[in-house]
Amino acid sequence: METKATENPDALRIALAGELTVFTAAAVREQLLAALGSAAEIEVDLAQVSEIDSAGVQLLLAAKQEAAALQAELGFTGHSAPVLDILGLCDLAARLDAPLPARP
Numbered sequence: 001m002e003t004k005a006t007e008n009p010d011a012l013r014i015a016l017a018g019e020l021t022v023f024t025a026a027a028v029r030e031q032l033l034a035a036l037g038s039a040a041e042i043e044v045d046l047a048q049v050s051e052i053d054s055a056g057v058q059l060l061l062a063a064k065q066e067a068a069a070l071q072a073e074l075g076f077t078g079h080s081a082p083v084l085d086i087l088g089l090c091d092l093a094a095r096l097d098a099p100l101p102a103r104p
Helices: 025-038 054-069 081-089
Strands: 002-007 012-020 041-052 073-077
Touching: 002 025, 012 025, 012 054, 025 041, 025 054, 041 054, 041 081, 054 073, 054 081
Parallel strands: 012 041, 041 073
Antiparallel strands: 002 012
């Protein structure tokens, strides 16, 4: 899993690329917690996440909860197809800022 942080006037932007799984979640967690301690607004770009499992979803939910506890803004953008698939399966799209699928 690669992470790239970019600061802009509005928020700290963190782009994640690669697998967000049980094997990488701990390292990503540390980076997100460090970012939450240093910025009031963070945007996490998930466009390049190629695989995500339940540990990855749990990490995103925990980061959102930690941001709320710190009164920081944490948002998710650019949800890749694997991210959208698992969030839809778990009915968590709205909690993690994902576009809701169209209903027939």
